[in-house]
Amino acid sequence: xxxxxxxxxxxxxxxxxxxxxxxxxxxxxxxxxxxxxxxxxxxxxxxxxxxxxxxxxxxxxxxxxxxxxxxxxxxxxxxxxxxxxxxxxxxxxxxxxxxxxxxxxxxxxxxxxxxxxxxxxxxxxxxxxxxxxxxxxxxxxxxxxxxxxxxxxxxxxxxxxxxxxxxxxxxxxxxxxxxxxxxxxxxxxxxxxxxxxxxxxxxxxxxxxxxxxxxxxxxxxxxxxxxxxxxxxxxxxxxxxxxxxxxxxxxxxxxxxxxxxxxxxxxxxxxxxxxxxxxxxxxxxxxxxxxxxxxxxxxxxxxxxxxxxxxxxxxxxxxxxxxxxxxxxxxxxxxxxxxxxxxxxxxxxxxxxxxxxxxxxxxxxxxxxxxxxxxxxxxxxxxxxxxxxxxxxxxxxxxxxxxxxxxxxxxxxxxxxxxxxxxxxxxxxxxxxxxxxxxxxxxxxxxxxxxxxxxxxxxxxxxxxxxxxxxxxxxxxxxxxxxxxxxxxxxxxxxxxxxxxxxxxxxxxxxxxxxxxxxxxxxxxxxxxxxxxxxxx
Amino acid sequence: xxxxxxxxxxxxxxxxxxxxxxxxxxxxxxxxxxxxxxxxxxxxxxxxxxxxxxxxxxxxxxxxxxxxxxxxxxxxxxxxxxxxxxxxxxxxxxxxxxxxxxxxxxxxxxxxxxxxxxxxxxxxxxxxxxxxxxxxxxxxxxxxxxxxxxxxxxxxxxxxxxxxxxxxxxxxxxxxxxxxxxxxxxxxxxxxxxxxxxxxxxxxxxxxxxxxxxxxxxxxxxxxxxxxxxxxxxxxxxxxxxxxxxxxxxxxxxxxxxxxxxxxxxxxxxxxxxxxxxxxxxxxxxxxxxxxxxxxxxxxxxxxxxx
Numbered sequence: 001x002x003x004x005x006x007x008x009x010x011x012x013x014x015x016x017x018x019x020x021x022x023x024x025x026x027x028x029x030x031x032x033x034x035x036x037x038x039x040x041x042x043x044x045x046x047x048x049x050x051x052x053x054x055x056x057x058x059x060x061x062x063x064x065x066x067x068x069x070x071x072x073x074x075x076x077x078x079x080x081x082x083x084x085x086x087x088x089x090x091x092x093x094x095x096x097x098x099x100x101x102x103x104x105x106x107x108x109x110x111x112x113x114x115x116x117x118x119x120x121x122x123x124x125x126x127x128x129x130x131x132x133x134x135x136x137x138x139x140x141x142x143x144x145x146x147x148x149x150x151x152x153x154x155x156x157x158x159x160x161x162x163x164x165x166x167x168x169x170x171x172x173x174x175x176x177x178x179x180x181x182x183x184x185x186x187x188x189x190x191x192x193x194x195x196x197x198x199x200x201x202x203x204x205x206x207x208x209x210x211x212x213x214x215x216x217x218x219x220x221x222x223x224x225x226x227x228x229x230x231x232x233x234x235x236x237x238x239x240x241x242x243x244x245x246x247x248x249x250x251x252x253x254x255x256x257x258x259x260x261x262x263x264x265x266x267x268x269x270x271x272x273x274x275x276x277x278x279x280x281x282x283x284x285x286x287x288x289x290x291x292x293x294x295x296x297x298x299x300x301x302x303x304x305x306x307x308x309x310x311x312x313x314x315x316x317x318x319x320x321x322x323x324x325x326x327x328x329x330x331x332x333x334x335x336x337x338x339x340x341x342x343x344x345x346x347x348x349x350x351x352x353x354x355x356x357x358x359x360x361x362x363x364x365x366x367x368x369x370x371x372x373x374x375x376x377x378x379x380x381x382x383x384x385x386x387x388x389x390x391x392x393x394x395x396x397x398x399x400x401x402x403x404x405x406x407x408x409x410x411x412x413x414x415x416x417x418x419x420x421x422x423x424x425x426x427x428x429x430x431x432x433x434x435x436x437x438x439x440x441x442x443x444x445x446x447x448x449x450x451x452x453x454x455x456x457x458x459x460x461x462x463x464x465x466x467x468x469x470x471x472x473x474x475x476x477x478x479x480x481x482x483x484x485x486x487x488x489x490x491x492x493x494x495x496x497x498x499x500x501x502x503x504x505x506x507x508x509x510x511x512x513x514x515x516x517x518x519x520x521x522x523x524x525x526x527x528x529x530x531x532x533x534x535x536x537x
Numbered sequence: 538x539x540x541x542x543x544x545x546x547x548x549x550x551x552x553x554x555x556x557x558x559x560x561x562x563x564x565x566x567x568x569x570x571x572x573x574x575x576x577x578x579x580x581x582x583x584x585x586x587x588x589x590x591x592x593x594x595x596x597x598x599x600x601x602x603x604x605x606x607x608x609x610x611x612x613x614x615x616x617x618x619x620x621x622x623x624x625x626x627x628x629x630x631x632x633x634x635x636x637x638x639x640x641x642x643x644x645x646x647x648x649x650x651x652x653x654x655x656x657x658x659x660x661x662x663x664x665x666x667x668x669x670x671x672x673x674x675x676x677x678x679x680x681x682x683x684x685x686x687x688x689x690x691x692x693x694x695x696x697x698x699x700x701x702x703x704x705x706x707x708x709x710x711x712x713x714x715x716x717x718x719x720x721x722x723x724x725x726x727x728x729x730x731x732x733x734x735x736x737x738x739x740x741x742x743x744x745x746x747x748x749x750x751x752x753x754x755x756x757x758x759x760x761x762x763x764x765x766x767x768x769x770x771x772x773x774x775x776x777x778x779x780x781x782x783x784x785x786x787x788x789x790x791x792x793x794x795x796x797x798x799x800x801x802x803x804x805x806x807x808x809x810x811x812x813x814x815x816x817x818x819x820x821x822x823x824x825x826x827x828x829x830x831x832x833x834x835x836x837x838x839x840x841x842x843x844x
Contacts, residue, residue, distance in 0.1 A: 108587075111590070115598050354696065435677065448706060
C-alpha cells in the first residue's frame with residue numbers, strides 16, 4: 001500500500017532542497033563565474049497493487065548547473081578574439097601619439113633643420129646662422145635618438161607584458177591540472193560538484209583571454225586544452241601542464257618565439273593566435289617592427305644624404321667639409337644618430353670647386369660643375385682650349401661633347417658659351433668663398449628631394465610610418481567594435497541560461513514555498529488519517 | 538528572454554561609461570578648439586596636419602629669404618643709384634672739360650672734383666650690407682671688392698660667383714652681381730692698334746690725368762668712355778630692377794600660398810563649434826536618459842511585492 005506519510009516526507013525534503021538551491025542562487029547572484037543551479041525532481045518508482053500502479057511521490061534527482069557547452073565555447077572564442085584587439089590598439093596608439101604629435105615627432109625636427117639650412121643659405125658668412133644650423137642639426141639627431149629610445153621602451157614593455165601573460169597562462173595551467181585531478185575522481189559529469197565545474201570554466205575563460213584555445217572535454221568533465229585548434233601545442237592534458245616561455249631576438253625588433261617546455265625540453269609552439277598574447281605579438285610584428293625598421297632606415301638615409309652634401313662642400317676655413325653625423329648610424333640605427341661637429345666654421349656651406357676663367361680669356365664661356373658624388377676626390381687642374389687641338393688637361397686631350405659637357409675624374413662639367421682660342425680655366429678647391437651658398441642651397445632642397453626609391457621625401461616617408469601604425473590601430477578599433485558586439489551577444493546568450501535573475505528566483509521561492517507547505521499538509525493529513533483509524537473503538 | 542540581474546546592472550554601467558567617455562572626449566575637443574585631441578584619434582588626419590604645418594613653415598622660410606634678398610637688393614640699389622648720380626656728374630664735368638674755352642687752371646679744378654667723385658665711387662664699390670658682407674665681392678664677402686695695389690692701380694679682389702637664394706620651391710633670385718661686372722670695363726684701342734680692356738677706375742684715373750695735363754684727345758676719349766660706363770650702369774640698374782620685381786611678385790604669390798595653406802590647415806585641425814556643441818548636448822541628453830532609466834528600472838524587482 002502506498003504510504004502517504006512517506007510521500008509527504010519525501011516531498012518536503014525535495015522542496016527543502018529546492019528552496020536551498022534557490023537561496024544559493026540568490027546568494028551567488030553577484031559571484032563571478034557562478035552558474036545558476038537547478039533542482040531536478042524525479043518521480044519515485046510506482047507501487048503495483050493488483051493490476052494497478054500507484055504513484056509513490058517524488059524525490060530529489062540531482063542538482064545541476066543551467067549550462068550549455070555550446071554557449072560557453074562561443075563565449076570563450078569571442079573573448080579570445082576581443083582581447084586580441086586591446087593590446088594592439090593600446091600600444092599602436094601610443095606609437096601614433098609619440099610619432100605623430102607636433103612636439104615629439106621627427107617632422108618638426110626635420111622642418112627645423114631645413115629651415116636653418118635655408119636661412120644659412122641666404123647669408124652663409126654669418127656665424128650666428130652657422131651656430132643655429134648646428135644647433136638644429138643637433139636637435140634632429142636628438143629627436144632621432146629620443147624616438148628610437150621611446151620605441152625601444154615600448155618594445156620592452158610589450159615584452160614584459162608577453163612574459164607576464166605567459167606566467168599567468170602557466171599558473172592557470174597548473175590550476176587546471178588540480179581541477180582535472182579532482183574531476184577525475186568521478187566517472188561521469190553528472191556526479192561532479194557544480195562549483196568545481198564553474199571553477200574549471202572560469203580557468204578556461206581566463207586562458208582564452210590570454211590565447212585562443214581548443215578545449216576537449218572527457219566523459220568525467222576533465223579537459224584537455226590545446227593552443228589555437230585541435231592540432232595545436234598542448235597547454236594542459238588531463239594531468240600535466242605545459243610551461244611556456246618567450247624568447248626575443250635582440251637584433252630583430254618584433255621577433256618573438258614562444259617555447260613550450262614539456263619534461264624539461266623546450267620546443268617551439270604551434271602558432272599562437274588570439275587573446276592578449278596574440279594581440280601583443282601582432283603589435284610587435286605589425287606595428288612595432290615596421291616602425292623601428294622604418295625609423296632606422298630613415299635615420300641612415302638622412303645621415304647619408306646630409307653627410308654626402310657636407311663632404312662635397314667647403315667650410316668657412318676653406319677646407320673640404322667632413323661628416324656632420326656619425327656614420328655609425330648605418331649599424332646602430334636611429335639610436336646612433338649623433339652630431340659630430342661643434343665648430344660652426346666646419347659647416348660646409350660653399351660649393352666644392354672654384355672654377356676661374358683665366359683673366360685673359362676672350363671667349364666669355366663659363367664653366368660649371370654638376371653635383372658631386374660623396375667620396376669623389378677634390379680635383380685640381382687647368383683646362384686649356386685651342387682652336388686647333390681642342391680641349392686638354394696637362395696635355396691630355398679631353399672629350400667635350402656637342403653640348404659642352406665632359407667628365408673628368410668622376411665629376412661632370414658643363415660649358416655655357418664657347419671658349420675662344422687660347423682660353424683656359426682653373427679648377428680647384430673653393431678656398432676663399434665664404435659667401436658661397438651653393439652647398440647650403442642643396443642642403444635646404446633636400447627637404448623636397450625624392451630620397452626614397454619610390455619617390456617620397458624624407459618627411460613623407462616619416463609620416464607614412466605614423467600612418468601605417470595609425471591604420472593598424474584604426475582597423476583594430478573597427479574589429480574591436482564588431483567583436484565587442486559578438487562578445488556581448490555571447491554573454492547575453494550564456495546569461496539567458498546560466499545567469500541569476502532575482503525575479504525568477506523570487507517566483508521560484510514562492511513556488512517552492514507553497515509546494516513545501518502543501519507537502520507538509522500531506523503529512524498532517526496522513527497523521528489525521530492514522531488518528532482516525534486509532535480513534536475507532 | 539531572461540535577463541539576469543547582474544547582467545542588467547553590468548550592461549547599464551557599460552552603457553553609461555561609454556556615454557560618459559563620449560561626453561569627456563567632446564569636452565576635450567571643445568576645450569582645446571581642435572578637432573584632434575591626440576594624433577591616435579585619427580592618424581591619417583594627424584599626418585595631414587603635420588604635412589600642412591611643414592608646408593607652412595616652408596613658406597615662412599621663403600618669406601624670410603625674400604626679406605633677406607630684398608634688403609640685399611635695396612643695399613645694392615642705393616649703391617648703384619649713388620654710382621649713377623656720380624657718373625652723371627663726371628660726365629657733365631667731362632663735357633665741360635672738353636670745352637676749348639676752358640683754361641688749364643679751370644681743368645685742374647674740374648680734375649679735383651672728379652678725383653673726389655672717384656673716391657666716392659670707390660667707397661660705394663666697397664659697400665657692405667647689414668651683416669658686414671661686401672656686396673660687390675662675389676662670394677668673397679669678407680674681402681673689400683676693390684683695392685689699390687702697390688702701383689696704385691685699382692684691382693678687383695672679388696670672384697665671379699653669383700649667389701642666389703631660393704624664394705620658392707621652383708624659383709631663385711640672385712642677390713649679388715660680381716663687382717667687375719657692375720663696375721664694368723671698356724674696350725680701348727691703343728696707339729698700336731690693339732684693343733685692350735680697361736677697368737672702371739682706370740678709365741676715371743686716366744680721365745683725371747688727361748684733365749690735369751689738358752690733353753684734348755684724352756679728354757674726349759675719357760668723355761666717350763665715361764658715357765659708356767654710364768650706359769652700362771643704367772643697364773645694371775635695369776637688371777637690378779627686374780630682380781626686385783621678381784621679389785615683389787613672389788611676395789604676392791607667397792601671401793596667396795600661405796593663405797591657402799592656412800585655410801587647409803584650419804579645415805583639418807580646427808573644431809567646428811556649432812556642430813560640436815550640438816553633438817555635446819545630444820550626448821549629454823542620452824547620458825541623462827541612461828542614468829534616469831537605470832535609476833527607475835533597477836528598482837523593479839519582484840521581491841518588492843513579497844511582503
